[in-house]
Amino acid sequence: MHQVPFFTLLGQPLIIQWLVKSTAFNRLRVFVVLIQKMPKLSVRNLSKSYPNGNSEEVEVLDNISFDVHEGELLGIVGPSGCGKTTLLKIIAGLLEADEGQVFIDDEEVHPGHNRVGYIFQQESLFPWRTVRKNIQFGLEITSVDSSRMNERVNEIIEIVGMDGLEDNYPHEISGGQARKTEMARSLVVSPDILVADEALSNLDAQTRNYLQEEFLRIQKRTGSTIVFVSHNVDEAVFMSDRILVLSNIPSRIISEYEIDVPKPRIRTSQECLAYRSKILDVLKVEQEKAMSRSRQKQSVAT
Ligand SMILES: Nc1ncnc2c1ncn2[C@@H]1O[C@H](COP(=O)(O)OP(=O)(O)OP(=O)(O)O)[C@@H](O)[C@H]1O
Numbered sequence: 517m518h519q520v521p522f523f524t525l526l527g528q529p530l531i532i533q534w535l536v537k538s539t540a541f542n543r544l545r546v547f548v549v550l551i552q553k554m555p556k557l558s559v560r561n562l563s564k565s566y567p568n569g570n571s572e573e574v575e576v577l578d579n580i581s582f583d584v585h586e587g588e589l590l591g592i593v594g595p596s597g598c599g600k601t602t603l604l605k606i607i608a609g610l611l612e613a614d615e616g617q618v619f620i621d622d623e624e625v626h627p628g629h630n631r632v633g634y635i636f637q638q639e640s641l642f643p644w645r646t647v648r649k650n651i652q653f654g655l656e657i658t659s660v661d662s663s664r665m666n667e668r669v670n671e672i673i674e675i676v677g678m679d680g681l682e683d684n685y686p687h688e689i690s691g692g693q694a695r696k697t698e699m700a701r702s703l704v705v706s707p708d709i710l711v712a713d714e715a716l717s718n719l720d721a722q723t724r725n726y727l728q729e730e731f732l733r734i735q736k737r738t739g740s741t742i743v744f745v746s747h748n749v750d751e752a753v754f755m756s757d758r759i760l761v762l763s764n765i766p767s768r769i770i771s772e773y774e775i776d777v778p779k780p781r782i783r784t785s786q787e788c789l790a791y792r793s794k795i796l797d798v799l800k801v802e803q804e805k806a807m808s809r810s811r812q813k814q815s816v817a818t
């Protein structure tokens with residue numbers, strides 16, 4: 517559903533009349549309600565194609581629109597190669613869309629903006645820097661003075677639970693600890709939004725489960741707004757407030773699920789398993805479509 521940007525609403529004649537006539541208290545109340553309803557992130561009609569090497573364009577994202585509210589954890593699942601990373605990169609300002617817009621707090625953002633923290637699909641710690649220096653990295657290009665920088669880095673090390681390991685190098689910590697360090701590096705600059713691309717992949721099942729709980733604990737403590745891409749439907753159901761399911765390319769939003777189960781959730785509860793099964797069914801249909809398309813292509817080629 518398209519939401520009217522907040523400042524457009526304020527410009528409507530009836531609203532202007534009401535603003536003039538109402539008491540200051542009522543104006544303040546309505547203002548607070550409107551601010552609360554305003555999405556933190558608004559993605560509007562994003563489309564993106566890439567050249568495929570044969571001087572042709574392959575459409576990857578097709579008119580994607582959604583909102584994310586303050587403090588919400590939005591999960592995104594979809595078939596491999598459907599454009600999840602492309603979508604996150606556009607939101608984070610690392611890639612330009614062909615069409616569409618991204619708004620943060622109702623303000624349009626453009627490539628190069630730095631309001632989104634990014635946890636990459638591949639491990640991305642600097643091997644020559646300690647945990648502390650890796651986390652500090654984001655603050656070094658800001659004008660924060662060194663005592664405030666140390667204070668903030670210590671605070672975030674404590675939040676993610678990396679105390680005692682801050683002087684270790686990446687090769688001296690586990691995969692799970694590396695993911696926590698990456699999360700800390702993104703959070704240290706207090707970004708408006710955090711996007712996480714398969715943040716917990718390549719970990720054994722036990723560590724993954726533990727880190728899912730840690731991720732939720734850290735989100736609760738920091739109040740972060742998070743867009744979380746995952747291949748793992750169980751993980752998405754366990755963690756997300758809402759899940760979007762994307763189709764094969766050209767990728768569209770084919771389903772949306774509000775996960776109406778209080779947190780902390782029990783992975784094997786009937787409610788979680790029911791969401792899991794619905795989402796897997798939708799993904800299975802997409803997989804079958806992709807396989808039948810590839811069979812058709814093969815039969816045309818032979
Ligand atoms: N820079 C690029 N140039 C050309 N094609 C690209 C480029 N980046 C991605 N693609 C293609 O766009 C499609 C979507 O890629 P993307 O990495 O966004 O998918 P994904 O959903 O994140 O995949 P995965 O689930 O495997 O991580 C893929 O077919 C990929 O080959």
Ligand SMILES: [Mg+2]
Pocket residue numbers: 600601602637713
């Ligand atoms: Mg990806």
